[in-house]
Amino acid sequence: MGRLNGKVALISGAARGQGAHEARLFVAEGASVVIGDVLADEGRALADELGASALFVELDVTSEASWTNAVRAAESRFGRLDILVNNAGILRRATIEESSVEEFDRVIAVNQRGVFLGMKAAVRLMKRTGGSIVNISSTAGMKAAAGHVAYVGSKFAVRGMTKVAAIEFAKYGIRVNSVHPGLIGTDMIRDRFDDAGMAAFTANQLVNRPGTVEDVANLVLFLASDDSAFSTGAEFMCDGGYTVGTR
Numbered sequence: 001m002g003r004l005n006g007k008v009a010l011i012s013g014a015a016r017g018q019g020a021h022e023a024r025l026f027v028a029e030g031a032s033v034v035i036g037d038v039l040a041d042e043g044r045a046l047a048d049e050l051g052a053s054a055l056f057v058e059l060d061v062t063s064e065a066s067w068t069n070a071v072r073a074a075e076s077r078f079g080r081l082d083i084l085v086n087n088a089g090i091l092r093r094a095t096i097e098e099s100s101v102e103e104f105d106r107v108i109a110v111n112q113r114g115v116f117l118g119m120k121a122a123v124r125l126m127k128r129t130g131g132s133i134v135n136i137s138s139t140a141g142m143k144a145a146a147g148h149v150a151y152v153g154s155k156f157a158v159r160g161m162t163k164v165a166a167i168e169f170a171k172y173g174i175r176v177n178s179v180h181p182g183l184i185g186t187d188m189i190r191d192r193f194d195d196a197g198m199a200a201f202t203a204n205q206l207v208n209r210p211g212t213v214e215d216v217a218n219l220v221l222f223l224a225s226d227d228s229a230f231s232t233g234a235e236f237m238c239d240g241g242y243t244v245g246t247r
Contacts, residue, residue: 001030002028002029002030002031003029003030003221003225003226003227004026004029004030004031004083004221004224004225005029005030005031006030007030007031007032007082007083007131007224008031008032008033008034008074008078008079008080008081008082008083009026009031009032009033009034009081009082009083009084009085009224010033010034010036010070010071010074010081010083010084010085010118010122011023011026011033011034011035011036011084011085011087012036012037012059012061012085012086012087012088012114012118013036013037013061013087013088013089014033014035014036014037014043014046014085014087015035015037015039015040015042015043015046015056016037016039016042016046017213018087018136018181018184018213018216018217019035019037019085019087019088020035020042020046021213021214021216021217022085022087022216022217022220022221023035023046023050023054024046024050025217025218025221026083026221026224027050027053027054029221029225031053031083032053032054032055032077032078033050033053033054033055034054034055034056034057034070034073034074034077034078035047035054035055035056035057036057036058036059036061036070036088037056037058037059037088038058038059038060040056040058043056043057043058044056055073055074055077055078057069057070057073057074059088061086061088061110061113061114061115061117061118062109062110062113062114062117063117064117064120064121067117067118067120067121067122068121070121071121071122071124071125074125075125080125080128080129081122081125081126081129081131082126082129082130082131082132083131083132083133083134083224084118084119084122084126084131084132084133084134085133085134085136085220085224086114086115086118086119086133086134086135086136086158087136088110088114089110089111089114089136089138089154090106090107090110090111091107091148091151092106092107092150092151093147093148093151094147094148094149094150095146095147095149096149099149099150103150104149104150107150107151107154108150108153108154108157110154111150111151111154111155111157111158112153112154112157112158112161115135115157115158115161116161119133119135119161119165119169119176123169123172123174126169126172126174127169127172127173127174129173130172130173130174131173131174131175132174132175132176132177132223132224132225132228133162133165133169133174133175133176133177134176134177134178134179134220134223134224135158135161135162135176135177135178135179136158136178136179136181136216136220137155137158137159137162137178137179137180137235138151138155138180138181138182139180139181139182139237139239139242139243140152140155140156141155141156141157141158141159141178141180141235142159142180142235142237142243143242143243155180158178159178159180159235162176162177162178162233162235163176163233166232166233167233170232175223175228175229175231175232176232176233177223177228177231177232177233177234177235177236178234178235178236179216179219179220179223179236179238180235180236180237180238180239180243181211181215181216181238181239182205182211182237182238182239182240182242182243183202183205183210183211183239183240183242184210184211184212184213184215184216184238185210185211185212185213202240204242205239205240205241205242206240206241206242206244207240207241208240209240211238211239211240215238216238219236219238223236
């Protein structure tokens with residue numbers, strides 16, 4: 001018996017990378033999954049791969065109307081919504097002095113507003129049955145780094161909004177938690193770190209390797225499932241001990 005049997009999940013940014021792995025894992029664990037992304041070709045291909053248990057919906061997480069459409073699609077196809085994973089995010093590197101207002105606003109729009117709009121849209125349907133919301137933050141939501149003003153700001157905001165939502169949605173039986181990945185070997189990270197950079201970063205961790213998409217997805221699965229029924233409003237680290245401190 002799968003850990004998500006009979007449940008319906010909506011995952012943003014699910015066409016590739018971390019989100020796609022979560023979608024595959026959720027379906028393997030018995031869930032039906034709505035794959036939300038702006039990458040239509042990749043999203044449709046993944047939905048075709050996963051079969052009748054998956055539906056692709058074009059989702060621009062910065063748009064309230066787009067979120068409303070995605071939740072309606074989940075309701076129309078599967079009749080309910082039990083799980084929301086706010087996975088979509090972007091990373092831009094710039095200091096405060098270097099950052100343009102436009103680039104700053106873009107990061108905030110995707111990483112922060114997208115999570116807010118996702119929770120706002122999903123709760124309308126989720127409060128009928130209760131469920132779990134998992135917001136993907138970052139170690140940057142726990143520990144600041146120079147050169148990432150918009151990204152750090154957005155990820156700290158996700159952490160705070162998660163706690164507000166946990167309080168407000170408890171009356172509906174909805175749990176809300178945040179996941180804080182560290183250095184994970186995704187395409188987004190590998191575009192910014194060569195092998196030497198990855199090695200230098202992981203040398204500061206207690207587990208001396210980059211994380212994998214499986215590491216994060218398994219934690220997200222735990223939080224999406226009833227195995228985490230007593231956890232809400234909490235931060236869950238997936239960082240190899242990076243935020244604990246150095247040895």
